[in-house]
Amino acid sequence: MNIVKALFKSQGGIHPKYNKELSRDKKIETMPIAPLLKVSMSQHLGAPAKPLVKKGDLVLRGQQIGEAAGFISANVHAPTSGTVKAVAEAPTAIGAKIPAIEIEPDGEDKWIDGISGIQDWKNADNKELIAKIAEAGISGMGGAGFPTHVKLSPPPNKPIDTLIINGAECEPYLTADHRLMVEHAAEIRTGIEIIRKILSVKTVRIAIESNKPESIEAMNKALADIDGDVEIAVLKTEYPQGAEKQQIFAITGKEVPSAGLPMDVGCVVENVGTTLAIQDAIINGKPVTERVTTVTGNPVTSPKNVLVRLGTSYTDLLEFCGSTKNDVAKIISGGPMMGFAQPNLDVCTTKTTSGLLFLAPKEVYNYESMPCISCGRCVEACPMNLMPSELSFMLEAEEFAEAQELNVMDCIECGCCSFSCPAHRPLVQHMKQGKAWVMLQRRKKQ
């Protein structure tokens, strides 16, 4: 097994302070089940799942309680056994209100009967493997939440030649993927072999940033005797190396076209947490009922990487990490670059909760936005070759159609432009508004 440096340098990028030392060396701890779990029907990209249970129902761990409602959607399962107390709207990390199933655990944590994997997966039909992944409700656990069974079913006219396993975890502070690679490398290897079989690909690259030598070592050991063209590609430590398009370019030199997908250049990218969930579904037959997330930040008494049941409130999650030792100025669901600011801790953990970050007052600055000084730093930092300053002017003037012409939809909302701007222009916010407008027009047309 080779360990190689990624061959290409993708455009743009920034070097924020990573602050991973707060939780990097903390082993994954299993959190006890909270007294109430609120399981959202929207834990993935696409249509929210349709609730399958009602108030008063008894449920078992792994029982399907939400049914995928469309092609881009995912099933949802009970994270433990207990009683359904309500099916009611609950806030999500992005500020929406979505139906959630409230479960009062019975303390037995009893799995539903019939949980079993596909033992002879190496000889199984790929359709059977994909159906098992769909049944298990797996969606991208790096944060994007794209339903995995859809990603693993590219159309026949999009042949895949390269599988990239994304262990970059380029967001500052977050260390959950790093701990998964250190502690579960062997299971991730099995997940890689399963995906490789499903996609019939020969080339596999495990992408890890150079600031994670322990992850590189653990994966190298676990993959030592794997057959075929499998390599660890060490990426330069630079944000956003974890973004799919940047990673594909850094490793293969191929550029995903504007408005295109990785499959357009023969690639599929799967996060290490997703790969582990695939292994758990195929080998053990288990649907997604928990995930590892990083609870961190200077105010947190005891930052941790936590194995937590889905539906656990952020309040309970923080309590498991000993609360906060000083004032908190900002709470972010996810990482500081692409995460979502939270007004309180009411939101509950989902399959996409990669982290929960608390920032102290001295780490948060309130800037007044000033006029653009045309310094070009945002253009230099943009990994998507966009012109954030130009787009921002257009979007401020509500020239949405013009912004669409300038490819605002290619923006990956990484925040590199805002981070670099000396005038503190709300660039990424403008991009989000522009993209929302385009999406609305598309929906209207449909």
Ligand code: SF4
């Ligand atoms: S947020 Fe969008 S416009 Fe800004 S740097 Fe990232 S991709 Fe470019």
Ligand code: SF4
């Ligand atoms: S970084 Fe800020 S000030 Fe510089 S060109 Fe971009 S928007 Fe203008």
